[in-house]
Amino acid sequence: MFAPLPTPHEMADWDRLSARDFGIMPEMLMENASRAALQALFDALGVKAHSPANKRVLLLAGPGNNGGDATALSRHLHDLGHEVLLLHTRPRQDYKNEAAYHLELALKAGVPTRLATDLDARDLGGYDVVVDGLLGTGLSGELRPDMLNLVRLTNDLGRKAFVLALDIPSGLSGFTGRPLPEAVRANLTVTFEAAKIGIAQPEAAPYIGRLDVRPIGIPRALRKAHAPAHVLMTAGLTDLIEKPGPGLHKGTAGHVLIIGGSAGLTGAPMLAAVAAMRAGAGLATIACPADIADAVKASRPEVMILPLDSGTEWTPNMMAALEPELARFDAAVVGPGLGRAGDTANFLRAWLSTATLPTVYDADALNLLASQKELLKKIGESAIVTPHPGEMARLLDLDIAEVQARRSECCRRLAENTGAVSVLKGAASLVASANGPRAVSPYCEPNLAVAGSGDVLSGILGRLLAGGLDAYHAACLGVLWHGQAGSILARDFPYRGNMPLEIAHVLPQAIKELKGHVQR
Missing domain, CATH: 3.40.1190.20 (Ribokinase)
Structure with a gap:
């Protein structure tokens, strides 16, 4: 009947408690998120298991968890034979914790990487897919000039490429759904475990594209014990009314x-x-x-x-x-x-x-x-x-x-x-x-x-x-x-x-x- 609709803070609590109470480490959740994003992308593009690995994919990875998701996704695409370029927005040493872990894995797997500031935007044409992993749901203040430029670059590339946003289009507030002041315009947004409350706001609609909610392994017991303050109505509510039987009359x-x-x-x-x-x-x-x-x-x-x-x-x-x-x-x-x-x-x-x-x-x-x-x-x-x-x-x-x-x-x-x-x-x-x-x-x-x-x-x-x-x-x-x-x-x-x-x-x-x- 309802789907959870957590705020960014509530979602962060789910991540934290998964590790503390269940031993599910953040690196594992990030790996699960990247595999969920891979399947969502392939479903959207009609890519089957036997399809040729012929996609050119540009992935933009910020320094936080969304960047880690993009980095892990780059490794999967590279391992499948697709032509991949991972653009990281910070020097490698600035990546911490699980994002650093997955960046190290990607480098060991041979994923081509470049620092975004070292690249001329004119060199970035011809990609089939652009993956937005710049910023996550916790964005509160307005975009810094460097991030604003990368959001604009993503939208420019999106005129000819399919844009996949991880968890939320970069530049949108995960609380209000408003752009701060601009945001990536995605064809597909894959959000992990639950849609975030900002995504459900009308202001977010022009940026989300199609929304695909994918589980990443947050235990049900945890989600139930720490239920968010908001839920999303679903078609399951129609279970509350049954198809009328033959004995029905106007009085009943x-x-x-x-x-x-x-x-x-x-x-x-x-x-x-x-x-x-x-x-x-x-x-x-x-x-x-x-x-x-x-x-x-x-x-x-x-x-x-x-x-x-x-x-x-x-x-x-x-x-x-x-x-x-x-x-x-x-x-x-x-x-x-x-x-x-x-x-x-x-x-x-x-x-x-x-x-x-x-x-x-x-x-x-x-x-x-x-x-x-x-x-x-x-x-x-x-x-x-x-x-x-x-x-x-x-x-x-x-x-x-x-x-x-x-x-x-x-x-x-x-x-x-x-x-x-x-x-x-x-x-x-x-x-x-x-x-x-x-x-x-x-x-x-x-x-x-x-x-x-x-x-x-x-x-x-x-x-x-x-x-x-x-x-x-x-x-x-x-x-x-x-x-x-x-x-x-x-x-x-x-x-x-x-x-x-x-x-x-x-x-x-x-x-x-x-x-x-x-x-x-």
């Missing part, structure tokens, strides 16, 4: 209540309701002010309407009308098109004091909560709150730039403030509970950046809560499902232009594709 498939709609905002609750049904709910009902019920109902006859009181805005009296009906529903979504006019805030206060259904809070419900922060603690652990960065900023009294700079921290903070599960929407959406790992979506889909997309997500989440999932797993699966729908739409709308309802309509295909990925 889940009934989702959508509370929303107001004057001029009748489409949002319908988007949530359609999404709930496209995600597999047996029934969806929209509760709304009576005077807008016909406008809400007009577009979708399959969605039921529950008119409440008179008028076009929400009042506390509507909660009194709604309360006797709540036993019919399995979960609720509060907020799409709710509005903020008149007595709507008091309706929300009455809902929080009365209802016990697992509930998704979205859109205007979040804006109302931001203006009545004393209500946040009433939300409860069976709920999901789904702010976008602007709503998160209002809920936490921050500005949007602060939220975007500290997305993970803000997502966890809202979960702690409410007791609920928090979803911070956007590229690489985050899910957090007050305890447990923060989950990161692998999707950064521009086709989801359209008004109404959040309403669709809230409908998916409502359906998953109605199906009996706990709030954390419902949030993670819903975010993943929504992301896959965006990926599907990107194929048909590569320049965007899809409507939010189309996100809902591809949900059955999206879950089918995610399930198929697990089976493969």
Whole structure:
């Protein structure tokens, strides 16, 4: 369901503890990493065991562990008969520990090496593959001029050569995924044991190319005992929902209540309701002010309407009308098109004091909560709150730039403030509970950046809560499902232009594709 997503510090702890607690020496891990990179490279290039050794490979090795990985890889390629040149960025005596060990092995094996500063870039044409082993995930400050020049050289060579980055493209922060200030643009990034958190950030996407995660022998017991603070959502989450059996009927498939709609905002609750049904709910009902019920109902006859009181805005009296009906529903979504006019805030206060259904809070419900922060603690652990960065900023009294700079921290903070599960929407959406790992979506889909997309997500989440999932797993699966729908739409709308309802309509295909990925 989840893959570990360590920070560079957490990954360094895994390396250190492998030696201390298991006797797996760093030299062995480096050897394993180089062999994993070799296989990943050959898989990407279609090189088979019987293929001729005809590749010209340039490897750039910095002084740290990434340089050691590149050095060990150069030995394997050389031993297989490929034409190899290893460029080391420091004099040989500057290499220490396991990197020095593997440099000595490469020299004994006859690998041709040159000091990078002694070489004219004009002599480096004609390579099929360029291996980036300059810098690792621990980079924090901006690149020094010499390294910046080597990053630029790698990118220049990459116009005609296949670029393989080891663990992370040099120049990217392993924490934030941002270039500092430039980074290698790889065709393939082979990352060892687990993707690092920086790699999962949207800022890293233009540099990673295809990502290939390869094990290098960190013991499972160690990874479990020292689990990182973040995890990556995977298609294994779809194991939480099963293919429906022949005995299923609409009453057992889940009934989702959508509370929303107001004057001029009748489409949002319908988007949530359609999404709930496209995600597999047996029934969806929209509760709304009576005077807008016909406008809400007009577009979708399959969605039921529950008119409440008179008028076009929400009042506390509507909660009194709604309360006797709540036993019919399995979960609720509060907020799409709710509005903020008149007595709507008091309706929300009455809902929080009365209802016990697992509930998704979205859109205007979040804006109302931001203006009545004393209500946040009433939300409860069976709920999901789904702010976008602007709503998160209002809920936490921050500005949007602060939220975007500290997305993970803000997502966890809202979960702690409410007791609920928090979803911070956007590229690489985050899910957090007050305890447990923060989950990161692998999707950064521009086709989801359209008004109404959040309403669709809230409908998916409502359906998953109605199906009996706990709030954390419902949030993670819903975010993943929504992301896959965006990926599907990107194929048909590569320049965007899809409507939010189309996100809902591809949900059955999206879950089918995610399930198929697990089976493969």
